[in-house]
Amino acid sequence: MSTSQATSVMEEPVELPLKEVLPGILMFTLPVDYGIDHVNIYLIRESEGWCLFDTGADCEAARALWLRALEGPLAAGLTRIIVSHHHPDHLGLAVWLHERTGATILMREEERTVAGQTHVPSADDRAYCIDFMCRHGVAPEDAQQVVGGVLQSNMACAVPARVEPLEAGQTLRIGEHVFEVLVLGGHSIAQICLYAPKLKLLLTGDQLLERITPNIGVWPYGETDPLPRYLDSLRTIAALDIEHVLPAHHDVYHAGVKRAHGLVAHHQKALRKFMARLGAGGMNATELGYAVYGAQSDPLHAYLAMGETLAHLLWLERSGYVRHEETPAATRWYPVTAAGEEPTLTLSGDMSR
Numbered sequence: 001m002s003t004s005q006a007t008s009v010m011e012e013p014v015e016l017p018l019k020e021v022l023p024g025i026l027m028f029t030l031p032v033d034y035g036i037d038h039v040n041i042y043l044i045r046e047s048e049g050w051c052l053f054d055t056g057a058d059c060e061a062a063r064a065l066w067l068r069a070l071e072g073p074l075a076a077g078l079t080r081i082i083v084s085h086h087h088p089d090h091l092g093l094a095v096w097l098h099e100r101t102g103a104t105i106l107m108r109e110e111e112r113t114v115a116g117q118t119h120v121p122s123a124d125d126r127a128y129c130i131d132f133m134c135r136h137g138v139a140p141e142d143a144q145q146v147v148g149g150v151l152q153s154n155m156a157c158a159v160p161a162r163v164e165p166l167e168a169g170q171t172l173r174i175g176e177h178v179f180e181v182l183v184l185g186g187h188s189i190a191q192i193c194l195y196a197p198k199l200k201l202l203l204t205g206d207q208l209l210e211r212i213t214p215n216i217g218v219w220p221y222g223e224t225d226p227l228p229r230y231l232d233s234l235r236t237i238a239a240l241d242i243e244h245v246l247p248a249h250h251d252v253y254h255a256g257v258k259r260a261h262g263l264v265a266h267h268q269k270a271l272r273k274f275m276a277r278l279g280a281g282g283m284n285a286t287e288l289g290y291a292v293y294g295a296q297s298d299p300l301h302a303y304l305a306m307g308e309t310l311a312h313l314l315w316l317e318r319s320g321y322v323r324h325e326e327t328p329a330a331t332r333w334y335p336v337t338a339a340g341e342e343p344t345l346t347l348s349g350d351m352s353r
Contacts, residue, residue, distance in 0.1 A: 016069055021252050022199065022244065024175060030056035030065060032089050034154050036212075039089040040248050042203060046175040049076040052103070053194065053203050054084050054248065058092035058157055066093065070100070078103035080174075082166070084205030085188035086115035088157035090248065095158040106164045108183065108190040117221040118155040120147055132220040135331050136306050137286030142299040150300045166192055179203075184237075186230020187214040189223045193237075200243035202256055208237055208245060210253045213266050217307025218314065227267065227315045234260040235347045261347060267312070268345040274312050275321055275335065275342065282325070282332040285309040319343060 017029040024045035032039050034057075041054040056062045070077070078101040083091050085107075094105050120126050126147050133143040166172075168183040172194070179194040187206050194203040206214045216230050223229065242256035253259070270292070277291040289296075289305035296302040313333050316322040321343060324333045 016065060016073070018069060018073060021246065022201065024177075025201075025246075026050075027246065027252065028056075028065075028069065030062040031059065032057045033059040033061070036089075036249055038249065040246070040250075041090075042246055043074065044174045044177065046079050049079045049103075050074055051080045051082065051174045052078050052097070053082045054090040054205065055081060055093035055097055057089040058096065062093065063096070066097070077101050081105045082172075082192065082194070083107035083111070083163075084193065084203075084207075084248070085191040086111040086118070087188065087206070088155060090205060091115055091159075092157040095160055098160065104164055105160045105162075106166050107160075108192060109163065109165055110190040111188060112159060112163055114189055114222045115157070115159045118151055119159075120151055129220040133303065133306065135329065136310060137284030137330070138299075138302055138306055142302055145299045146303050150303070154300060182233075182236060184229075184233035185223060186216050186226045186233055191233075195240055195242075197241070200241050201246065202237065202240065202242050202244070203246045204248065206248050207233060208256060208259055208263070209247050209249055210245070210255075210259055211250045213263060215304060215308060216267070216311050217304060218310035219307050225311075225314050227311045228318075231264065231267070231345065231347075234264055238347050264345050264347055268343065271312055271316060271343045271345070274309065275316065278322060278333060278335050280335060282334045284330060284332055285313060288313070288333065316343065 019027055021027045026043040028041050028043060029038050030041060031037060039056055041052065041056055043050040043052055078097060081094055081097055081103045083094055083105060097103060098105055120129055129147045130143045133146065134140055166181050168181060170181040172179045172181060177196050177199060179196050182193040182195055184191050184193055184207050191205050191207050193205060193207055202208070216226050218224065218226065238257050238260040243254055245253050245256040273292050274288060278288055286302065286306050289309035292309065293305045296305050313322060317324060321336055322333050323336055324331055
């Protein structure tokens, strides 16, 4: 595997965070101006130009790198833009790149819909999101701050007016390679991954990261019960013959199936922590999240902890370990003492009982 800046598919060396990871497949590492500081996107050579997988976040530094690349080693232009999911470090520059290159945008319609919802466009939408967060224990002033600005600055981006859909099981020929489309849930409502059987290569977006765990959460919009779908996605990945994993963050790696098993173990440990910390007197999702993850330093992290906690509570409730009670203003969760043994997750089945 080559890791040089100047690659066999480039006409000349160029000082860009662009490297060839397999013949005809480039990784372009772009800066992100919030949260994690970078995102990897990928380009696959076609006869007419380059097919792009994800776009990078819409920030000034990323646009500047794109302009240099399109004037240099990517001067052949873009043929297609495949967007794995709606998060702005993946979708953020899709509209801008489409307008500059004319490349068609391909993504799931569910992801495009959720991308629009992150803008919280109406007063009713804002009221619903604030009520959702407050019901689960977020302080009203933090909920106001998240809905009033944090969502727009961290989760929203330009949304394509139209896209070409991608279907599970669809075959895409991209240059010399054939990819199978996987539609996987959990981290987002219908994330696209691409698998090339002959290359034993998986383009994962955020679905399978080596160094960090993708956030699996319940939000006012999008996936309503994400953890079972995420575990299903790991089963799908673990059944593949994988040598090369091309992730959205950190480095290309090779132990994809091992990592799928590791992520299952991570969520099993998290479920047991939530059970152990859930007080007999009941807790809301924010209280329990703080008990497990610690107090959060800002409204965005409080929001993320709440969503992740809810995802695990829903799994525990379905499995008989916890229950919830509703009042007009709040949802509280309680342990079910008769549940017995601790939850066990495996890639052959996600419930212990």
